[in-house]
Amino acid sequence: MKKFLAALLSATSALLGTAQAPAPHHTTLSHPEWSRNAVIYEVNTRQYTPQGTFEAFQQHLPRLKELGVDILWFMPIHPISQLNRKGELGSYYAVADYKGVNPEFGDMEAFKRVVEEAHKAGMKVIIDWVPNHTGCDNPWVKQHPEYFKLDENGKMFGPFDWTDVYQLDYSVPATRQAMIDAMTFWLREAGIDGFRCDVAGRVPVDFWNECRLALDAATPDREVFMLAEATEPELMEHAFDMDYNWPMKDLFSEIAATQGEYKFGTEPRKFPERHAADIDSLLNVQKMQYPEDSYMMNMTSNHDLNSWEGTEMERLGIYAPAFAALSYALPGMPLIYTGQETGLNRAIEFFVKDTPPQWEPRNDFFTFYQRLNTLKHSRPELAAGSKGGKVEMLPVADRDIIAFVRRQGDSISYFAANLGKKAASGYIAPEALPAIEGAIDAMSGTAVQNLVPELMPGQFIWIISK
Numbered sequence: 001m002k003k004f005l006a007a008l009l010s011a012t013s014a015l016l017g018t019a020q021a022p023a024p025h026h027t028t029l030s031h032p033e034w035s036r037n038a039v040i041y042e043v044n045t046r047q048y049t050p051q052g053t054f055e056a057f058q059q060h061l062p063r064l065k066e067l068g069v070d071i072l073w074f075m076p077i078h079p080i081s082q083l084n085r086k087g088e089l090g091s092y093y094a095v096a097d098y099k100g101v102n103p104e105f106g107d108m109e110a111f112k113r114v115v116e117e118a119h120k121a122g123m124k125v126i127i128d129w130v131p132n133h134t135g136c137d138n139p140w141v142k143q144h145p146e147y148f149k150l151d152e153n154g155k156m157f158g159p160f161d162w163t164d165v166y167q168l169d170y171s172v173p174a175t176r177q178a179m180i181d182a183m184t185f186w187l188r189e190a191g192i193d194g195f196r197c198d199v200a201g202r203v204p205v206d207f208w209n210e211c212r213l214a215l216d217a218a219t220p221d222r223e224v225f226m227l228a229e230a231t232e233p234e235l236m237e238h239a240f241d242m243d244y245n246w247p248m249k250d251l252f253s254e255i256a257a258t259q260g261e262y263k264f265g266t267e268p269r270k271f272p273e274r275h276a277a278d279i280d281s282l283l284n285v286q287k288m289q290y291p292e293d294s295y296m297m298n299m300t301s302n303h304d305l306n307s308w309e310g311t312e313m314e315r316l317g318i319y320a321p322a323f324a325a326l327s328y329a330l331p332g333m334p335l336i337y338t339g340q341e342t343g344l345n346r347a348i349e350f351f352v353k354d355t356p357p358q359w360e361p362r363n364d365f366f367t368f369y370q371r372l373n374t375l376k377h378s379r380p381e382l383a384a385g386s387k388g389g390k391v392e393m394l395p396v397a398d399r400d401i402i403a404f405v406r407r408q409g410d411s412i413s414y415f416a417a418n419l420g421k422k423a424a425s426g427y428i429a430p431e432a433l434p435a436i437e438g439a440i441d442a443m444s445g446t447a448v449q450n451l452v453p454e455l456m457p458g459q460f461i462w463i464i465s466k
Contacts, residue, residue, distance in 0.1 A: 040297065047353070068369070071123065079103065132203055226241050231296075257271035283331075321458065379408075402417050414434050
């Protein structure tokens with residue numbers, strides 16, 4: 001996983017300097033309306049409670065509803081392979097049985113109860129799906145060896161340094177059909193609303209296009225939502241509603257590192273020099289690359305980042321709150337990972353049982369994310385895809401300041417942040433400021449007179465129309 005993330009980081013750095021031809025068309029997908037102003041939340045079942053079970057997690061649904069969560073993404077819930085297992089409990093991503101449930105978490109009935117209760121609370125549920133590879137003792141290994149790729153010695157293998165898995169072969173039609181059958185099983189049996197697909201970019205695009213048609217046909221009673229762990233525009237044309245905004249995540253880290261705020265690891269990492277102005281450059285590149293109405297998932301943490309790249313505090317330092325707010329203010333859908341709403345500032349163990357975050361008493365982090373979620377839900381300009389307001393960058397006097405407006409009709413959001421090391425004042429000329437009737441501070445709810453207050457390093461303002 002570390003090698004995979006390092007490759008993504010390198011690709012992102014190159015992306016900022018490369019603009020490709022405009023995307024040829026609008027995505028063919030019709031996104032669920034409930035997804036437009038939604039917030040997604042990643043559930044690490046193993047580490048969520050002392051018990052690490054679905055039943056124990058279910059008790060948190062009222063709190064998550066109060067937080068303002070719309071989509072629950074469960075990390076893999078399948079049994080974990082024993083053969084070549086990593087660590088004490090193994091990697092969630094070494095799947096032993098695509099139609100089974102990890103007994104560590106409970107059984108199918110316990111999971112179905114969570115789905116049912118989440119639905120009653122108005123939340124959707126997607127599960128993590130691992131289509132690129134299986135665990136080394138998955139029944140398919142012996143029953144259907146033709147499903148797998150072989151190395152030059154005729155042996156099954158895993159990608160990168162993932163020694164606990166074997167790579168599937170999608171040039172085999174039966175592999176494709178078996179995978180679609182397993183995914184359809186969860187939609188029908190458990191009533192879930194979709195999938196987050198692990199390393200989706202390593203699986204052929206034409207399979208995903210075929211798969212999406214089959215999944216939609218299997219669920220005429222509801223809309224399926226698909227999230228790709230990838231940053232590949234072609235996946236968004238016909239198959240996925242949303243992909244990972246890895247490039248923006250990496251840019252956040254690069255900006256923080258440029259200002260000396262990146263503190264993760266014992267050995268200094270080399271980052272390209274980046275500034276707030278580069279956010280606009282990346283947005284322009286993505287606008288050209290992606291089909292219109294695509295979604296991208298914005299984040300300051302997830303399970304990979306937390307375990308292998310550090311917490312948002314370690315990577316982003318004093319800019320962590322501003323970048324979190326940016327993940328809501330910019331186009332796309334924001335992600336909250338297990339414990340972020342508590343201010344958890346430690347890595348969550350990946351292969352062994354860990355102490356869960358302290359959920360109570362609630363603190364300022366809960367209030368912070370709750371307020372951001374309310375904004376996401378209530379502001380039409382923040383809708384994902386083409387229904388949201390376009391980003392209108394404002395001219396600023398400093399490359400370490402970002403300031404922009406998003407509007408939809410009379411609804412306006414104006415955002416500015418200081419991502420540098422010096423206090424900033426007078427960074428926008430008065431004539432460039434938007435006209436905002438009844439201007440309100442989005443985070444405090446109080447009236448605002450001055451649209452260009454002095455911003456200290458790491459400070460942001462978010463002003464909305466009444």
